[in-house]
Amino acid sequence: MTKDVYEYAVIRVVPRVERGEQINAGVLLYCQPRGYLCARVALDPVRLRCLDPGADVDAVSRALSAYELACGEEPGPLAAESLGGRFRWLTAPRSTIVQSGPVHAGLTADPDTELARLFDKLVRL
Template structure:
Protein backbone atom coordinates (compact mmCIF):
# COMPACT_ATOMS: atom_id res chain seq x y z
CA UNK A 1 0.00 0.00 0.00
CA UNK A 2 1.30 3.45 -0.90
CA UNK A 3 1.86 5.87 1.94
CA UNK A 4 -0.43 8.86 2.18
CA UNK A 5 1.10 12.19 1.34
CA UNK A 6 0.09 15.59 2.60
CA UNK A 7 -1.26 17.83 -0.15
CA UNK A 8 -2.87 21.23 -0.48
CA UNK A 9 -5.30 22.37 -3.10
CA UNK A 10 -6.99 25.59 -4.12
CA UNK A 11 -9.94 26.17 -6.38
CA UNK A 12 -9.15 28.51 -9.28
CA UNK A 13 -11.92 31.05 -9.71
CA UNK A 14 -12.90 33.33 -12.53
CA UNK A 15 -14.17 36.62 -11.12
CA UNK A 16 -15.60 38.32 -14.21
CA UNK A 17 -16.49 41.55 -12.39
CA UNK A 18 -14.23 41.92 -9.38
CA UNK A 19 -16.36 44.68 -7.88
CA UNK A 20 -19.34 42.28 -7.61
CA UNK A 21 -17.29 39.53 -5.91
CA UNK A 22 -19.14 36.81 -7.84
CA UNK A 23 -17.13 33.92 -9.20
CA UNK A 24 -17.20 30.71 -11.20
CA UNK A 25 -14.99 27.76 -10.25
CA UNK A 26 -12.90 27.06 -13.33
CA UNK A 27 -10.00 24.94 -12.12
CA UNK A 28 -7.95 23.26 -9.43
CA UNK A 29 -4.33 23.55 -8.38
CA UNK A 30 -3.03 20.67 -6.24
CA UNK A 31 0.39 20.69 -4.63
CA UNK A 32 2.42 18.28 -2.50
CA UNK A 33 5.79 19.45 -1.26
CA UNK A 34 6.79 15.97 -0.10
CA UNK A 35 5.96 14.40 -3.48
CA UNK A 36 7.33 17.39 -5.46
CA UNK A 37 3.97 17.41 -7.24
CA UNK A 38 1.94 20.24 -8.68
CA UNK A 39 -0.92 19.93 -11.13
CA UNK A 40 -3.30 22.47 -12.61
CA UNK A 41 -6.27 22.10 -14.90
CA UNK A 42 -9.04 24.46 -15.86
CA UNK A 43 -12.08 24.61 -18.08
CA UNK A 44 -13.84 27.72 -19.38
CA UNK A 45 -17.60 27.20 -19.65
CA UNK A 46 -18.73 30.05 -21.88
CA UNK A 47 -22.40 29.39 -21.10
CA UNK A 48 -21.82 29.94 -17.37
CA UNK A 49 -19.82 33.09 -18.05
CA UNK A 50 -22.69 34.56 -20.10
CA UNK A 51 -24.87 34.60 -16.97
CA UNK A 52 -22.53 37.11 -15.37
CA UNK A 53 -23.15 39.85 -17.91
CA UNK A 54 -26.26 41.15 -19.58
CA UNK A 55 -24.25 42.61 -22.44
CA UNK A 56 -21.92 39.61 -22.95
CA UNK A 57 -18.79 41.77 -22.98
CA UNK A 58 -16.34 39.16 -21.71
CA UNK A 59 -13.28 38.54 -23.81
CA UNK A 60 -13.00 34.74 -23.70
CA UNK A 61 -9.54 34.80 -25.30
CA UNK A 62 -8.32 37.13 -22.53
CA UNK A 63 -9.74 34.78 -19.88
CA UNK A 64 -8.10 31.75 -21.49
CA UNK A 65 -4.77 33.59 -21.83
CA UNK A 66 -4.86 34.56 -18.14
CA UNK A 67 -5.64 30.97 -17.08
CA UNK A 68 -2.93 29.60 -19.35
CA UNK A 69 -0.38 32.02 -17.85
CA UNK A 70 -1.50 30.89 -14.39
CA UNK A 71 -0.99 27.26 -15.41
CA UNK A 72 2.44 27.93 -16.94
CA UNK A 73 3.63 29.71 -13.81
CA UNK A 74 2.37 26.92 -11.58
CA UNK A 75 4.24 24.19 -13.47
CA UNK A 76 7.34 26.34 -13.93
CA UNK A 77 7.01 26.61 -17.69
CA UNK A 78 8.57 29.88 -18.67
CA UNK A 79 11.73 31.41 -19.92
CA UNK A 80 13.30 30.41 -16.61
CA UNK A 81 12.81 33.79 -14.96
CA UNK A 82 10.61 35.33 -12.32
CA UNK A 83 7.97 33.40 -10.43
CA UNK A 84 8.04 30.41 -12.77
CA UNK A 85 11.70 29.87 -11.85
CA UNK A 86 10.90 29.55 -8.13
CA UNK A 87 10.48 26.22 -6.37
CA UNK A 88 7.14 24.39 -6.40
CA UNK A 89 6.16 25.50 -2.90
CA UNK A 90 6.96 29.15 -3.59
CA UNK A 91 4.99 29.10 -6.84
CA UNK A 92 1.98 27.53 -5.10
CA UNK A 93 2.11 30.13 -2.31
CA UNK A 94 2.40 33.00 -4.79
CA UNK A 95 -0.47 31.72 -6.94
CA UNK A 96 -2.74 31.17 -3.95
CA UNK A 97 -2.07 34.53 -2.32
CA UNK A 98 -5.00 36.92 -2.06
CA UNK A 99 -5.52 39.19 -5.05
CA UNK A 100 -8.21 41.27 -6.68
CA UNK A 101 -7.87 40.23 -10.29
CA UNK A 102 -10.01 38.28 -12.73
CA UNK A 103 -8.24 35.00 -11.80
CA UNK A 104 -8.26 34.24 -8.06
CA UNK A 105 -7.97 31.18 -5.86
CA UNK A 106 -9.66 29.92 -2.75
CA UNK A 107 -7.69 29.60 0.45
CA UNK A 108 -5.55 26.44 0.34
CA UNK A 109 -7.14 23.34 1.85
CA UNK A 110 -5.06 20.38 3.14
CA UNK A 111 -5.58 16.65 2.85
CA UNK A 112 -3.84 13.30 2.66
CA UNK A 113 -3.76 11.06 -0.40
CA UNK A 114 -2.07 7.89 -1.53
CA UNK A 115 -2.83 8.78 -5.18
CA UNK A 116 -2.44 12.50 -5.93
CA UNK A 117 -3.62 12.21 -9.54
CA UNK A 118 -6.81 10.42 -8.45
CA UNK A 119 -7.40 12.98 -5.72
CA UNK A 120 -6.91 15.76 -8.26
CA UNK A 121 -9.52 14.25 -10.60
CA UNK A 122 -11.98 13.78 -7.74
CA UNK A 123 -11.60 17.40 -6.61
CA UNK A 124 -11.84 18.72 -10.17
CA UNK A 125 -15.05 16.78 -10.82
CA UNK A 126 -16.64 17.76 -7.49
CA UNK A 127 -15.67 21.44 -7.41
CA UNK A 128 -15.41 22.52 -11.03
CA UNK A 129 -17.51 20.29 -13.25
Protein backbone atom coordinates in the same frame (compact mmCIF):
# COMPACT_ATOMS: atom_id res chain seq x y z
CA MET B 1 -0.16 2.72 0.73
CA THR B 2 1.42 5.85 2.20
CA LYS B 3 -0.62 9.03 2.13
CA ASP B 4 0.93 12.46 2.04
CA VAL B 5 -0.40 15.89 2.89
CA TYR B 6 -1.46 18.03 -0.06
CA GLU B 7 -2.82 21.54 -0.37
CA TYR B 8 -5.24 22.79 -2.97
CA ALA B 9 -7.14 25.88 -4.00
CA VAL B 10 -10.00 26.41 -6.40
CA ILE B 11 -9.17 28.75 -9.27
CA ARG B 12 -12.12 31.00 -9.84
CA VAL B 13 -13.24 33.61 -12.29
CA VAL B 14 -14.81 36.75 -10.84
CA PRO B 15 -15.81 38.68 -13.96
CA ARG B 16 -17.10 41.71 -12.07
CA VAL B 17 -15.04 41.92 -8.91
CA GLU B 18 -17.34 44.56 -7.42
CA ARG B 19 -20.26 42.08 -7.52
CA GLY B 20 -18.33 39.14 -6.07
CA GLU B 21 -20.04 36.54 -8.28
CA GLN B 22 -17.74 33.74 -9.32
CA ILE B 23 -17.33 30.61 -11.41
CA ASN B 24 -15.09 27.75 -10.37
CA ALA B 25 -12.75 27.27 -13.32
CA GLY B 26 -9.91 25.13 -12.05
CA VAL B 27 -8.02 23.47 -9.23
CA LEU B 28 -4.41 23.98 -8.17
CA LEU B 29 -2.87 21.13 -6.16
CA TYR B 30 0.51 21.03 -4.38
CA CYS B 31 1.99 18.00 -2.61
CA GLN B 32 5.39 18.90 -1.17
CA PRO B 33 6.46 15.37 -0.12
CA ARG B 34 5.94 14.13 -3.70
CA GLY B 35 7.36 17.19 -5.47
CA TYR B 36 4.01 17.72 -7.20
CA LEU B 37 2.41 20.95 -8.40
CA CYS B 38 -0.29 20.89 -11.05
CA ALA B 39 -3.29 22.94 -12.17
CA ARG B 40 -6.25 21.81 -14.22
CA VAL B 41 -8.53 24.46 -15.70
CA ALA B 42 -11.67 24.65 -17.84
CA LEU B 43 -13.70 27.73 -18.60
CA ASP B 44 -17.42 27.54 -19.35
CA PRO B 45 -17.94 30.57 -21.65
CA VAL B 46 -21.73 30.36 -21.36
CA ARG B 47 -21.61 30.62 -17.57
CA LEU B 48 -19.07 33.45 -17.80
CA ARG B 49 -21.29 35.42 -20.16
CA CYS B 50 -24.27 34.89 -17.85
CA LEU B 51 -22.40 36.81 -15.17
CA ASP B 52 -20.88 39.35 -17.55
CA PRO B 53 -22.15 39.50 -21.13
CA GLY B 54 -19.19 41.67 -22.11
CA ALA B 55 -16.51 39.39 -20.67
CA ASP B 56 -13.44 38.78 -22.83
CA VAL B 57 -13.49 34.96 -22.94
CA ASP B 58 -10.13 34.73 -24.75
CA ALA B 59 -8.37 36.93 -22.18
CA VAL B 60 -9.85 34.95 -19.28
CA SER B 61 -8.82 31.68 -20.95
CA ARG B 62 -5.25 32.96 -21.33
CA ALA B 63 -5.17 34.01 -17.67
CA LEU B 64 -6.36 30.55 -16.62
CA SER B 65 -3.74 28.90 -18.82
CA ALA B 66 -1.07 30.86 -16.95
CA TYR B 67 -1.82 28.75 -13.87
CA GLU B 68 -1.11 25.56 -15.81
CA LEU B 69 2.04 27.03 -17.37
CA ALA B 70 3.35 28.22 -13.99
CA CYS B 71 3.22 24.63 -12.73
CA GLY B 72 5.21 23.23 -15.65
CA GLU B 73 8.88 23.07 -16.49
CA GLU B 74 8.80 25.70 -19.26
CA PRO B 75 10.83 28.86 -18.69
CA GLY B 76 8.83 31.73 -17.33
CA PRO B 77 8.71 34.24 -14.50
CA LEU B 78 8.19 31.52 -11.85
CA ALA B 79 10.57 28.92 -13.28
CA ALA B 80 13.32 29.69 -10.75
CA GLU B 81 10.93 29.38 -7.79
CA SER B 82 10.54 26.18 -5.81
CA LEU B 83 7.23 24.35 -6.26
CA GLY B 84 6.14 25.57 -2.83
CA GLY B 85 7.07 29.13 -3.76
CA ARG B 86 5.08 28.87 -6.96
CA PHE B 87 2.05 27.50 -5.09
CA ARG B 88 2.21 30.35 -2.54
CA TRP B 89 2.54 32.93 -5.31
CA LEU B 90 -0.37 31.45 -7.28
CA THR B 91 -2.61 31.31 -4.20
CA ALA B 92 -1.77 34.79 -2.89
CA PRO B 93 -4.90 36.94 -2.49
CA ARG B 94 -5.58 39.26 -5.39
CA SER B 95 -8.43 41.38 -6.71
CA THR B 96 -8.37 40.31 -10.33
CA ILE B 97 -10.80 38.54 -12.58
CA VAL B 98 -8.91 35.23 -12.23
CA GLN B 99 -7.92 34.38 -8.66
CA SER B 100 -7.59 31.48 -6.30
CA GLY B 101 -9.81 30.73 -3.36
CA PRO B 102 -8.62 29.78 0.12
CA VAL B 103 -6.10 26.98 0.54
CA HIS B 104 -7.37 23.66 1.91
CA ALA B 105 -5.49 20.50 2.87
CA GLY B 106 -5.98 16.75 2.66
CA LEU B 107 -4.19 13.42 2.42
CA THR B 108 -3.54 11.49 -0.76
CA ALA B 109 -1.60 8.51 -2.05
CA ASP B 110 -1.89 9.78 -5.64
CA PRO B 111 -1.88 13.53 -6.35
CA ASP B 112 -2.94 13.08 -10.01
CA THR B 113 -6.01 11.09 -8.98
CA GLU B 114 -6.82 13.60 -6.23
CA LEU B 115 -6.55 16.53 -8.65
CA ALA B 116 -8.94 14.77 -11.05
CA ARG B 117 -11.38 14.03 -8.19
CA LEU B 118 -11.34 17.62 -6.95
CA PHE B 119 -11.70 18.99 -10.47
CA ASP B 120 -14.73 16.78 -11.13
CA LYS B 121 -16.30 17.69 -7.79
CA LEU B 122 -15.59 21.42 -7.73
CA VAL B 123 -15.41 22.56 -11.37
CA ARG B 124 -17.33 20.26 -13.69
CA LEU B 125 -21.10 20.63 -13.79
